[in-house]
Amino acid sequence: MVTAAPPPAAPAATLHAVAAPGRVAPHGWTAHTVRPGETLDGIAQRYRTTVRVLAAHNHLKNPGMIHPGDRLSVPRTSGGASSAKAATTKSTVHVVRSGDTLSGIAQRYGVSLASLLKANHRSASSFIHPGDRLVVRGGKTASSSSSKAAARSTAPSTRSYTVRSGDTLSGIAARYDTTVGALARASGISTGSLLRVGQRLKVPTTAAHAVSDTFNGVKYPSGVVAAARRNHDLLAKRSVPSRTETKRIITETARRHGVDPRLALAVGYHESGWNQRAVSPANAVGVMQVIPSGGEWASSLVGRRLNLLDARDNITAGVVMLRALGRAASSTDQAIAGYYQGLASVQRHGMYSDTKAYVRSINRLRATM
Structure with a gap:
């Protein structure tokens, strides 16, 4: 996600001698x-x-x-x-194992997903990998009965979802910020089940909320959140490409604009899981999670108005921004950081800790594409 520049720093306080x-x-x-x-x-x-x-x-x-x-x-x-x-809050370190998810880890330790994300400077769209070490603050030990009780007490209720043509379990899970496993369990089906048009699924309501007003610990202005929610509602009603089709479009678009397809694929996967319906509280939209000002910049780069709600235009916006960042940055890592933090901010302040984690995650994904 290309984020807005951080708010202006408060004026530096004048420092005087301090008591012992x-x-x-x-x-x-x-x-x-x-x-x-x-x-x-x-x-x-x-x-x-x-x-x-x-x-x-x-x-x-x-x-x-x-x-x-x-x-x-x-x-x-x-x-x-x-x-x-x-x-100080009691902390536990969890080493990520194959198959772990952020929501599953939070449930296992009896803490909220928001608390887990905040403790590790991650966003809801972050990907984790086996061997990653996550800090769990205030949680119970994974084996304790109280942890299991907490997980049961916070078990979510569900809402109904009717399957449409082209839907997949992973796509529905990504749209409602949940996991395939949680969606399958709530609906009483297996994770490998084939979906039928018209089939009714149960989606955990703790994940099936509208766009919230907070992301990664930052609360966004009401006008920005309102716009994000409008875009969320519009995209929820639209037909969007499947993940397989989205991957193909990203690859073709990257090659056409001279960008490493593996890099574009990694950014798109990290940002949205190749899900055009994804919208953040910052009004970052679609596969490449582009905010409106980023869309304006990308439109100027290609010489036409790009519609961020259209998957092809959204991917084009992200790809040409990566191309421009690659040309202006001193390294690929700095270009990746610029996509997340803003290149001017990276060049002025260096990479923030969450930006460094973002760059590491993109590079890991890039190596698998």
Whole structure:
């Protein structure tokens, strides 16, 4: 997804001499990892201190410039062993195994998918690979009965979906942000079942929501979310290419524009699972998850108006943007980072931690295409 540039940084605070740490952190210091959307002011309020204290203690020259993944020293909020437990959330590391999914891991540990994504600086469209290490905050051990009870207590209710021509289980699952396994279990069928036009499936309602207003910890303006929801509703009613057809279109389009087909395929797969109906709260649309401003740029590159709701035009937009980024960037990795973070931001600030994870994921997928 090509994201908008990050909001302007807050003016740098003027730093003065700070009292000795003992007076501003009577119970000592602990570590805090910056999450997407957090500001130093918000972190200061959370830990009952000030921006000035945090900036001085962490040697921050510009308190307005913190990034997801940064580690800050922050005051503990109270003393004693119990306070240490309160100040930090118990974490478990899960090593991804073959067949694991993000939603399945969240359910296994009795935590929400949103919590798991936030803890690992990932989005709902992120792909995981065997051997990846994921942090699970506040979850139970996978084998504990309480974890199983939590999973049962949060088992989703379902809504009905009528199969249309061209539908597949994977396509329906991607459209409603769930997994093939969860969809099959809810519908009482196997993951290898053939679908019939008119067949009614049950989709977990925790996944079958309309586009939310938050993505990766960032809440988007109501106007942007409203536009995204309109596009979501329009695409839900349209016929779109199958994954096999989408793969063919991406390959042909990439070759026509001089872009490595494996790169274009990897980006499309990571962004949407080759699903034209995918829409994010940022109003990133379709196979290549292009936002409106990205569509305007891509239209100027090809010399005609591109319709991002049309799969072929959407793929064309993503491909020509990759071509332009490849020409302007110093390396393929920087071009990939530019597709996610914005090239100007990458060149100015470097890759954020979630951008680095994005680049790694694209390169892994690219090697399999």
